[in-house]
Amino acid sequence: MGSGSSLAVDVSMNTVLTEEERAKFQDSGVIRKVLSTSKTIAIVGLSPKSERPSYFVGTYLKSEGYRIIPVNPMATEILGEKCYPDLLSIPEPVDMVDVFRKPEDCIEVAKQAIQIGAKTLWLQLRVVNIEAGELATAAGLNVVMDRCVKIEHGRYSGSLHWVGMNTEIISARRGQRYF
């Protein structure tokens, strides 16, 4: 995965954020940089149940070559990976913290993400907590909010297009992964 070339794109659909918030927390360049540079992703709130959205995302990310670390106090192992009760218990560096939790839980998750030196805080679709986002931004983390990491990976790698979805990408350049 290279860093890809620039895109003239404004992904504006399917979010509850305002335009100003989108500029802060859904920047296409930031999202692509994060997808490209992250190797280890801690998934907070990953469910052990195979029909749950978080399990779909975990399966997808692992299959796409990311190292995933489940964070869930109710489980010991998910998707063949050792599960930790919280971010602070993880004994190795984490690039991205991907969050499937209620919005009100996100401040604590953001604080822990900052504490363990994560580079990115990613709050999933409709997991919106502006204060948590500002906190992580102030600590120097990349922050993505109200977006699904699987959908964004599919958008910029081309696979989301294969199921007929509107990626909002327009480009006359020769095809490539955009990250």
Place this chain on the structure above:
Amino acid sequence: MAEQKRKFGFETKMLHAGHIPDPVTGARAVPIYQTTSYVFEDTDKAAQLFELKQYGNIYTRINNPTTAVFEERIASLENGTGGVATASGMAAQFTTMMTLLEPGDEIVSSSHLYGGTMTQFTHTFKKLGIKTHFVDPTNIDNWAQAITPKTKALYGETIGNPRGSILDIAALADLAHSHDIPLIVDSTFATPYLCRPLDWGADIVLHSATKFLGGHGSSIAGVIVDSGKFDFSKFKTIADPDPAYHDLRFYETFGHYGFLMKARAVTVRDTGAALSPFNAFMLIQGLETLSVRMERHVKNAQAVAEFLSSHPKVDWVAYAGLPDNPYHALAQKYTPKGPGAVFTFSIKSENARLAGKNFIEGLHVFSHLANVGDVRSLVIHPASTTHQQLSDAELEAGGVTAGMIRLSIGIETTEDLLWDLDQALQLT
């Protein structure tokens, strides 16, 4: 990484949305992937594809890279979140309803519909335990009164076939949403160039892509586009665990893609009404010129409607582009560039049925056939063709009269169309 933010315009999307030039060959035109199936990367990836945990190609009955270009492009033009192409417009309706409805459910539909749709909703749906209440769409109260606790959707055509009534989409969307049900709009006659129902609050928009989207009259196709905005969390068929997919909850898992994923991975998969990649390619060729064709279609339609409305042999003309038409105000709101190019008129005659026959047989440029939305001008007599399966009462409810002629105005030289109509009217 500095990013340019850009909202591209309709014509740019018409040419580029959904297609990035092929990475291997650089082919500029959309390649036709005429294949039934796709080699899996490995067994794990194959399993994940079947469980919908990966986006990818499995089998052309479910998806295809050429068809995906058509799907994304029309979704982009309609400002929708995605699309599912089907083998025909009828299949698009059927797929939508079979995805949303269960036996015992009801829908409320405009009665100003294509006859084939009325037949599908009335007779085929009855066999599946689904009841359709048809209402005169021009009064919102008719819709409100027909809604029951069993009603799961409202349905209408942007420009009603054949009488050319204009659907009050925003008012109907409000009504539907006050009952937590989606508004589904067939926008075949308008195309996204003339009206985008999702922008007015509709939830799902359907097309017979056979018509103006293709334009060439060469390929049968349909498409479903979802806004992604309707809350399906309490909508049983989309929200509840699906036993066919290990109790997957489509809305919870796919969110704004939930309805479309279910339509594709369950309904189209099971009914088999997939679009062929070659036809998708043909539709893409059509979409690339949609705006320029539609501008010409509505310009000719307006000229023909004005010509006929002042012709001594014409009884009436039902085109919402005419100032005295009852739908003129709605047309100015919803289709300001022009209310399509399909409309009806009636010949002034003691024997309307015979006059209609003589007129049609006297035409030189208009083709007598059962289609609309071709680049060529078309003509038909609905009472004896498209609507002939309907009873007299159903005909009347649909606004069809015995002497009514339906025109689909093409992009020929305007004066040639006026000449042809005039000389054929002289034979009546």
